[in-house]
Amino acid sequence: MRFEGSADYVATEDLKLAVNAAITLRRPLLVKGEPGTGKTMLAEQVAASLGLPLLEWHVKSTTKAQQGLYEYDAVSRLRDSQLGDNRVQDIANYIVRGTLWQAFASETPVVLLIDEIDKADIEFPNDLLRELDRMEFHVYETREMVRARHRPLVFITSNNEKELPDAFLRRCFFHYIRFPDRDTLARIVEVHFPGIRKDLLREALEAFFEVRDTPGLKKKPSTSELIDWLKLLLAEDISPEVLRSKDRKTIIPPMHGALLKNEQDVHLFERLVFLARQSR
Amino acid sequence: MLIDFFLALRRHRLPVSLKEHLMLIEAVRDGVIGPDIDAFYLLARAALIKDESLYDRYDLAFAEYFKGVQALTGLDADIPLEWLRRQAELELTAEERARIEAMGGWEKLMETLRKRLEEQHERHQGGNRMIGTAGTSPFGAFGFNPEGVRIGQDASRHRRAVKVWDQREFRNLDGTAELGTRNIKVALRRLRRFAREGAADELDLEHTISGTARNAGLLDIQMRPERRNAIKVLLFLDIGGSMDDHIKLCEELFSAARSEFKRLEHFYFHNCLYEHVWKDNRRRISERTRTVDILNKYGHDHKVIFIGDATMSPYEIVQPGGSLEYANEEPGAVWLRRVLDTWPRTVWLNPEPEELWNYRQSIAMIRDIFRGRMFPTTLQGLEQAMKVLSR
Numbered sequence: 001m002r003f004e005g006s007a008d009y010v011a012t013e014d015l016k017l018a019v020n021a022a023i024t025l026r027r028p029l030l031v032k033g034e035p036g037t038g039k040t041m042l043a044e045q046v047a048a049s050l051g052l053p054l055l056e057w058h059v060k061s062t063t064k065a066q067q068g069l070y071e072y073d074a075v076s077r078l079r080d081s082q083l084g085d086n087r088v089q090d091i092a093n094y095i096v097r098g099t100l101w102q103a104f105a106s107e108t109p110v111v112l113l114i115d116e117i118d119k120a121d122i123e124f125p126n127d128l129l130r131e132l133d134r135m136e137f138h139v140y141e142t143r144e145m146v147r148a149r150h151r152p153l154v155f156i157t158s159n160n161e162k163e164l165p166d167a168f169l170r171r172c173f174f175h176y177i178r179f180p181d182r183d184t185l186a187r188i189v190e191v192h193f194p195g196i197r198k199d200l201l202r203e204a205l206e207a208f209f210e211v212r213d214t215p216g217l218k219k220k221p222s223t224s225e226l227i228d229w230l231k232l233l234l235a236e237d238i239s240p241e242v243l244r245s246k247d248r249k250t251i252i253p254p255m256h257g258a259l260l261k262n263e264q265d266v267h268l269f270e271r272l273v274f275l276a277r278q279s280r
Numbered sequence: 281m282l283i284d285f286f287l288a289l290r291r292h293r294l295p296v297s298l299k300e301h302l303m304l305i306e307a308v309r310d311g312v313i314g315p316d317i318d319a320f321y322l323l324a325r326a327a328l329i330k331d332e333s334l335y336d337r338y339d340l341a342f343a344e345y346f347k348g349v350q351a352l353t354g355l356d357a358d359i360p361l362e363w364l365r366r367q368a369e370l371e372l373t374a375e376e377r378a379r380i381e382a383m384g385g386w387e388k389l390m391e392t393l394r395k396r397l398e399e400q401h402e403r404h405q406g407g408n409r410m411i412g413t414a415g416t417s418p419f420g421a422f423g424f425n426p427e428g429v430r431i432g433q434d435a436s437r438h439r440r441a442v443k444v445w446d447q448r449e450f451r452n453l454d455g456t457a458e459l460g461t462r463n464i465k466v467a468l469r470r471l472r473r474f475a476r477e478g479a480a481d482e483l484d485l486e487h488t489i490s491g492t493a494r495n496a497g498l499l500d501i502q503m504r505p506e507r508r509n510a511i512k513v514l515l516f517l518d519i520g521g522s523m524d525d526h527i528k529l530c531e532e533l534f535s536a537a538r539s540e541f542k543r544l545e546h547f548y549f550h551n552c553l554y555e556h557v558w559k560d561n562r563r564r565i566s567e568r569t570r571t572v573d574i575l576n577k578y579g580h581d582h583k584v585i586f587i588g589d590a591t592m593s594p595y596e597i598v599q600p601g602g603s604l605e606y607a608n609e610e611p612g613a614v615w616l617r618r619v620l621d622t623w624p625r626t627v628w629l630n631p632e633p634e635e636l637w638n639y640r641q642s643i644a645m646i647r648d649i650f651r652g653r654m655f656p657t658t659l660q661g662l663e664q665a666m667k668v669l670s671r
Contacts, residue, residue: 013322017322022326024307024310025303025307025310166295166297169331171299173303174329174330175326218535
């Protein structure tokens with residue numbers, strides 16, 4: 001099994017190598033990077049290109065590691081016991097499988113995405129050490145051991161909000177998705193808008209990097225903002241000439257609201273453009 | 281197998297463990313990569329390095345091991361333009377700054393430097409040795425050693441393009457580099473301490489269940505207060521004068537702190553703390569707050585953060601009447617000690633680079649008063665400061 005990128009997803013060499021290393025050794029791959037660089041998309045695309053089912057576990061600040069394994073539904077059991085249901089005799093009827101269990105129990109290998117692991121409590125990754133390393137866990141209620149039939153391909157994304165424990169990191173491959181350079185970005189746009197006019201793309205990228213290079217932005221526009229912006233440009237049928245200018249610093253690109261999503265950033269940007277105009 | 285490589289990484293203080301090394305060997309054995317040094321570079325990075333802020337150090341270590349090139353550390357390794365610019369700004373006097381303005385400003389200067397570097401690059405591609413740029417001309421005048429500027433290491437012996445690890449593209453991610461708001465927030469998060477207090481408005485499920493059980497099945501609802509970040513922070517910001525160079529950083533720190541702590545009070549002072557502080561810089565004369573009132577109002581459990589460059593004349597710290605703005609009855613040092621007595625959890629964050637601290641008498645004095653709890657405003661410094669505060 002090898003991942004070679006896909007028609008809908010542009011993967012750089014280093015990313016492909018990290019993914020393939022993780023696939024070969026069946027170890028989790030931890031992916032970090034600026035927001036909007038396609039961390040979550042990666043797992044979806046790997047699953048699609050390898051033809052494997054994808055299981056997603058989206059982590060929130062309240063998520064507990066246990067919820068990924070299983071949960072014991074005591075309330076329905078209590079209700080069933082009051083109604084005299086026969087199912088109540090077997091505790092296994094009230095064990096609800098979590099995402100990790102589903103991945104372990106699957107007949108075919110699966111891709112498992114643990115999304116935004118840093119959102120959870122600081123102890124969360126530590127609670128999953130054995131589960132991700134040995135791919136097995138113990139169900140206390142039924143005294144049964146769950147082992148993975150096939151070691152799932154685990155992709156973990158993080159936005160760097162919390163530091164992850166060393167013991168956890170040691171068990172993963174790590175890849176940092178950098179913000180794509182101009183050529184990669186052009187390829188990415190090509191994937192999303194096949195046959196986009198070359199001159200429009202060139203001018204738009206030029207303007208986009210100009211905005212991105214504005215010093216002091218709180219949130220730099222990323223790939224997904226660029227895609228949204230291009231969508232707007234195409235929908236409004238804006239011609240490349242509008243984006244072009246001898247001194248680019250003196251124009252505000254149309255629909256820049258799609259690129260800058262923070263009021264202060266918009267103000268800052270407009271102020272800089274205004275200053276550039278004055279100084280001409 | 282590859283033991284030397286492993287040891288070389290350890291020597292560069294990269295936290296690689298045996299487990300990770302075995303993982304790398306396993307991957308090589310299983311044929312993840314072919315016999316290709318670039319692929320090995322990437323694979324080893326994915327397997328061994330788990331933090332993008334260490335990528336730069338890894339690049340250095342890798343280059344050293346695979347080329348035997350002497351590792352360049354410290355200032356003369358490879359100075360990013362941004363860094364040069366900032367450093368120069370710090371060290372220039374107003375007069376020198378005016379001279380730069382006269383030459384067409386920073387943009388122009390940097391433009392020239394950039395052009396130089398490009399030329400350099402082309403010549404280097406042609407096979408010449410790479411040497412320090414701009415030995416002559418505008419750069420000599422500004423007090424930094426232009427010989428120190430090197431872009432990448434010397435790769436020309438192989439007559440090939442500069443290697444990935446020589447490009448050192450991750451240098452701005454090193455832990456000592458500048459802060460963004462997001463990074464600051466992450467660092468400040470260390471201070472979080474959750475506690476339950478206030479009105480009981482949240483259902484306490486656990487106690488409700490056990491209470492109901494004890495009540496023989498009759499519902500017994502228990503409530504509890506919501507969990508909140510109970511940390512209380514006072515922020516004292518130095519404003520004006522020599523702090524003008526650090527406005528952006530202070531703004532970032534401030535906005536990060538704002539969104540991170542619900543109970544945050546901020547006050548401004550100039551150079552050193554005296555009888556008065558103010559909350560709004562535009563009304564600094566008309567709406568002042570007495571420092572005594574603040575000392576009395578906020579309890580001992582507040583964490584206090586001073587942000588200032590601590591760069592001033594020593595008189596402003598030790599001499600009554602030493603303040604620049606008015607005749608103060610008591611010296612600044614007395615006020616600072618009072619603050620430290622009132623709030624034991626107090627740190628000073630200094631945006632000046634740490635290397636300069638020893639050369640400024642006033643910094644040493646304030647550091648002394650703060651019993652060494654002065655930290656630079658790098659990510660590492662901020663983390664250390666937060667550790668001290670949360671202790």
